[in-house]
Amino acid sequence: MIHLGDANDALDRAARTDTTGLSPERHARFLVGMAHAHAHAHAQRRARGDALAS
Numbered sequence: 001m002i003h004l005g006d007a008n009d010a011l012d013r014a015a016r017t018d019t020t021g022l023s024p025e026r027h028a029r030f031l032v033g034m035a036h037a038h039a040h041a042h043a044q045r046r047a048r049g050d051a052l053a054s
Contacts, residue, residue, distance in 0.1 A: 007041035 014034050019027055 007037045007044060010037040011041060 011034065014030070014037065017030070019030055022030060
């Protein structure tokens with residue numbers, strides 16, 4: 001799995017990725033990676049919101 005530092009950048013790149021030629025296994029890994037990026041992006045937004053509220 002590739003880990004990118006910026007979850008939002010990873011999600012932007014994933015949105016532009018053509019997955020039609022991927023095998024079912026690779027497509028599943030891609031989707032799991034996107035789920036991780038979404039979770040990380042959400043955590044980043046929460047952390048920024050908490051920091052601003054302090």
